[in-house]
Amino acid sequence: MSLKGAAAMSxxxxxxxxFITHEVFETTSLTRHTYxxxxxxxxxxxxxxxxxxxxxxxxxxxxxxAALLVIPVVGPVSRILAGFAVLVLAVSAIASLGRRPxxxxxxxxxxxGQATTLFSSADRTEFDQVCRGLRRSLERHWDVR
Numbered sequence: 001m002s003l004k005g006a007a008a009m010s011x012x013x014x015x016x017x018x019f020i021t022h023e024v025f026e027t028t029s030l031t032r033h034t035y036x037x038x039x040x041x042x043x044x045x046x047x048x049x050x051x052x053x054x055x056x057x058x059x060x061x062x063x064x065x066a067a068l069l070v071i072p073v074v075g076p077v078s079r080i081l082a083g084f085a086v087l088v089l090a091v092s093a094i095a096s097l098g099r100r101p102x103x104x105x106x107x108x109x110x111x112x113g114q115a116t117t118l119f120s121s122a123d124r125t126e127f128d129q130v131c132r133g134l135r136r137s138l139e140r141h142w143d144v145r
Contacts, residue, residue, distance in 0.1 A: 010140065013133025015126065018119055020133040022140045027119050035111050035118060037141045043109040043118075045131065050101040107131060 013020040018027045025035045105127040107119040118134075121127040 010137075012136045012140075013130055015129065017121075017126070018130045018133070020130070020137050022137055022144075025118060025134060025137065033118075035109075035116070037137050039112050040118075040138070041110045043107065043134065043138065046106040046108050048104045048106065050103075107134065 010022045011020070012022070017029065018025070020026070021037075023037055025037060025040065027033050102122045103124075104120060104122050105124065106117050107127070107130065108115065108117050110116070111118075119127070119130050121130070
């Protein structure tokens, strides 16, 4: 991120993927994008929460069903083997059924008339900090005008 004239500018956020001053919003992913604060309008947050995968549910229910069938099949022949099989299948069922899809947050705005995703993250803390920095920058921009 550029720090030219750092003594004269207000920095509202500086992180590894975004840099926000009273004049620009810079973001870095594969490439660097710079958006002048004065050119941003209609800034909003879009939350995307993907649906659970049907595969995870099927695997979790299959493992649960298998765990219930292992005991009568193995039964008294080998209690240790039956206990181990139930344990492995129970852990598999919990892992499959407990897996949650990742929620993503996008910071979207109109930049020179075009809808643009300024910043995107699955890390809620980082996203909130970037939003707060941009909000302060926009407030300063509108107060100065």
